Amino acid sequence: MPTKVAETKKAKSAATSTSEVSAGEGRNPWEMALEQLDTVAKLLELDSGIHKILATPRKCLTVSVPVKMDDGKIDVFVGHRVQHSTARGPAKGGIRYHPGVTLDEVKALSMWMTWKCAVVGLPFGGGKGGITCEPKNMSEGELERLTRRFISEILPIIGPEKDIPAPDVNTTPQMMAWIMDTYSVNKGYPVPGVVTGKPVAVGGSQGRNSATARGVMYTILYALKHMNKSIAGQKVAIQGYGNCGYFAAKLLSELDCKIIAASTSKGGMYTSKGFDPEALNDHYQRTKGVVNFKGADNISNEELLELDCDILIPAALENQITEKNADRIKAHIIAEGANGPTTPEADRILFGRGKFVIPDILANAGGVTVSYFEWVQALQEYFWSEREVNLKLRDIMEKAFESVYAINTERKVDMRTAAYMLAVNRVAEAHRLRGLYP
Amino acid sequence: MLRKLECYLVPSKLDSMRDALVKNGIEGMSVTDVKGFGTRSKTKNGLPQFEDRVKVEVVVDESIVDSAINIIRDLAGAGTIGAGKIFVVPVEDAIRLSTKEAGRSAIF
Numbered sequence A: 001m002p003t004k005v006a007e008t009k010k011a012k013s014a015a016t017s018t019s020e021v022s023a024g025e026g027r028n029p030w031e032m033a034l035e036q037l038d039t040v041a042k043l044l045e046l047d048s049g050i051h052k053i054l055a056t057p058r059k060c061l062t063v064s065v066p067v068k069m070d071d072g073k074i075d076v077f078v079g080h081r082v083q084h085s086t087a088r089g090p091a092k093g094g095i096r097y098h099p100g101v102t103l104d105e106v107k108a109l110s111m112w113m114t115w116k117c118a119v120v121g122l123p124f125g126g127g128k129g130g131i132t133c134e135p136k137n138m139s140e141g142e143l144e145r146l147t148r149r150f151i152s153e154i155l156p157i158i159g160p161e162k163d164i165p166a167p168d169v170n171t172t173p174q175m176m177a178w179i180m181d182t183y184s185v186n187k188g189y190p191v192p193g194v195v196t197g198k199p200v201a202v203g204g205s206q207g208r209n210s211a212t213a214r215g216v217m218y219t220i221l222y223a224l225k226h227m228n229k230s231i232a233g234q235k236v237a238i239q240g241y242g243n244c245g246y247f248a249a250k251l252l253s254e255l256d257c258k259i260i261a262a263s264t265s266k267g268g269m270y271t272s273k274g275f276d277p278e279a280l281n282d283h284y285q286r287t288k289g290v291v292n293f294k295g296a297d298n299i300s301n302e303e304l305l306e307l308d309c310d311i312l313i314p315a316a317l318e319n320q321i322t323e324k325n326a327d328r329i330k331a332h333i334i335a336e337g338a339n340g341p342t343t344p345e346a347d348r349i350l351f352g353r354g355k356f357v358i359p360d361i362l363a364n365a366g367g368v369t370v371s372y373f374e375w376v377q378a379l380q381e382y383f384w385s386e387r388e389v390n391l392k393l394r395d396i397m398e399k400a401f402e403s404v405y406a407i408n409t410e411r412k413v414d415m416r417t418a419a420y421m422l423a424v425n426r427v428a429e430a431h432r433l434r435g436l437y438p
Numbered sequence B: 001m002l003r004k005l006e007c008y009l010v011p012s013k014l015d016s017m018r019d020a021l022v023k024n025g026i027e028g029m030s031v032t033d034v035k036g037f038g039t040r041s042k043t044k045n046g047l048p049q050f051e052d053r054v055k056v057e058v059v060v061d062e063s064i065v066d067s068a069i070n071i072i073r074d075l076a077g078a079g080t081i082g083a084g085k086i087f088v089v090p091v092e093d094a095i096r097l098s099t100k101e102a103g104r105s106a107i108f
Helices: A002-013 A029-044 A048-054 A103-119 A140-157 A173-187 A208-226 A243-254 A277-287 A301-305 A344-352 A366-380 A386-411 A415-434 B011-023 B062-075
Strands: A059-068 A074-085 A091-098 A125-132 A163-167 A235-239 A258-264 A267-270 A297-299 A311-314 A333-335 A356-358 B002-009 B030-036 B051-061 B084-091
Touching: A029 A048, A029 A103, A029 A415, A048 A415, A059 A103, A059 A140, A074 A091, A074 A103, A074 A140, A074 A163, A091 A103, A091 A140, A091 A366, A103 A125, A103 A366, A103 A415, A125 A140, A125 A163, A140 A173, A163 A173, A163 A366, A208 A243, A208 A333, A208 A356, A208 A366, A208 A386, A235 A243, A235 A301, A243 A258, A243 A277, A243 A311, A258 A277, A258 A301, A267 A301, A344 A356, A356 A415, A366 A386, A386 A415, B002 B011, B002 B062, B011 B051, B011 B062, B051 B062, B062 B084
Parallel strands: A091 A125, A091 A163, A235 A258, A235 A311, A311 A333, A333 A356
Antiparallel strands: A059 A074, A074 A125, A258 A267, A267 A297, B002 B051, B002 B084, B030 B051
């Protein structure tokens, strides 16, 4: 049974590829990640030895995680922690709890974290972790025991100077607090820098909640700047009204954009007049969805993607813009708040139609950037104001955007390929400079 | 990060400096007539005397601070006593009122 789920998941999570890489339903994500690397390596004329190093994760640890369930019986789960690269710094990346987690998926995601950290210039490599489980069927106590036992199993390879986990699919700030506690108890002293995405009370950073959306907003602003367009009056449609979608609506609305549509997995809403993001959030908190919002029409997720708007923010799931609907996308700018919302075929179609796609590893890198700030603050034991966090985030996002845009213009490739070229080149440069031991 | 160059200069250099800065991509400046004295100013009865100067304020990205300083220094009579001073001040943020653009975007 889990195999089937795993394979669907594989195909979905593998969608974060460069536009020049072909896709395939049900393909192994790790193979796809390798193919992306091959494509960029050719464009960069990458040294074959460094290519081989980058095509191999530095460390993969698979552990079994026995947990006493609430009914008194013992269940054994399988978890992984993969460190794809530590060339530019300690490994960084989330831990996900999902029935579809496989080692190959975690390997692919960790490689992808390497590129994401490199594209924004953070001093991190890439890592990822996951446990194959269905958290929706587990109690809080079971999740706590699962988290603590998993962390104690991977304890030898994590730490503020080695590998720093963070939240991902189905993992929360509360779980990050348990990770911090488990690691600290084992060390005998508090180590807040071992994990990011913690609640503020145990060393989390101000501004972490809105960080991903804020990064998305900045990249949209810089894209508009290059198009000589003003942000005011831009019509925005947002797929997904979770953390990223809600804050993106709020921040863009503050810049006088007109937010005309939003959706969740249960369906979407549209109003040509634009809506108040706070009011929709209240509605969402009450009804757990955005449909039947006063003054708005109900629409499907598919309709939302094809709306007549200027900016489309896919902030929900993978594989939303495909060869089936890419022809009908009307937005000029597609800013990927989610990971992998655009398939490689769709990427090619959008590029051909002159659409400006801000790729996930750039657009949603605000999250890992503020995770980096959280780690720095933990190491300094000195905390920054939210304003300081936001200004520093803007500085990093702007530099990253401009670097990617410069490659996009010079090499005449789409923004995704440009972002991968920048990232792979930075990691390769670190390998060249460090040399090979012994 | 943004920096403000606050320059106290001899008024006669102003036009050539504006031209050179604009040619090098600086798109805005503010100029104020000021009176002031410095360590090398003329004195009367042992007290420094006010002299006419202009204050030029230019906000630039930190990446072009050095080149802007070089342009101003070369044109403002480097090596001449009383030529003036440049102060480099960190600017936390900038906001363009017409568009709400902020940071570097607000000045370029």
